[in-house]
Amino acid sequence: MNQRTILCYGDSNTWGYVPRMNCSSLPKRRYLRHERWPGVLQKLLGQDYLIIEEGLNSRTTNVDYAVPPDRNGKTYLAPCLCSHAPVDLVVFALGGNDVKSDFNRTAEQIRDGMADLINIVQTSEYGPQLQNAPKVLLLTPCIPLSFVEDMTDENGINFLAEAVTKITQLVFLYEKLAKEKNCFYLDLSDIKPSSLDGVHYDQVAHKRYAEMVSKKMETIFR
Incomplete structure (x- = not known):
């Protein structure tokens, strides 16, 4: 079987941001490659797959x-696809940063951003x-803990008061x-973020x- 190329296009949880109590005062840390979910995925799927990490802190739709x-995320996507082509599957893990106060977006506007x-x-x-075209797998964004609505991110930007509801x-x-666009979908909303910062995974x-x-990949490529 030819090696399948999987592009994981996401935000800080794809990048591997280590949760911390105070984003403004403690040094930023990143999980090692084999600890981040794309790296773990590579180990699980083996050499028949090439997992490409494209995570970026604060990335929006x-x-x-x-x-x-x-x-x-829209600006960089086409060059990213071209750089890594041919790509069998694009995995989208975005939407969580769109609920920040700078944007004041509705859930429907975030959905439309993902549709783009x-x-x-x-x-x-x-x-x-x-x-x-590559296939598409759409993942749900991380649902933050409620105290995040009183926080600012590392760039000093506030989350919306309705952030949890909107996500x-x-x-x-x-x-x-996903049904409208005929792409694959996976609900990961029951995976909770760390209580240290309420937005990043341990x-x-x-x-x-x-x-x-x-497991979802097994159904996509069986």
Whole structure:
């Protein structure tokens, strides 16, 4: 079997951000490659798969911050696909950063942002043999703990007061979107973030996340 290329396109939980109590005062840390969920996924799936990590802290679906720059997931997606082509499957793990106060987005607007990303993939020719589009797997974003609504991120940006509600709504909206776009969907909303910061996964969660994605892969490529 030819090696399948899987592109994991996500935010800080794909990057492997280590939870910390105070994002503004403690040094930033990153899990080692084999500890991050894409790395765990690589080990689970073996050499028949190439798992490509494309995680970026603060990445959104399709909106820009004033600071930091270059976090718009839509802007980078097409060059990323071209760089790693041919790609068999794009795994999207985004939406959590769109609930910050700078954007003031509704859950429906975040869904529409994700739809933009899916459209880019599905209208591309960066799939197998560079003649068609990659498949898409849409993952639900991490549902933050309630105290996050009183927090700022490492860039000093506040989360919306309705952040938890809006991301919870995305579980249903993403499922419906996946059906509309004829792509795969996986609900990971029962995997909870660390109580240290309420938004990032600990190592146990990364492992469980990868295990669930691995099982989904078995149904996609069987």
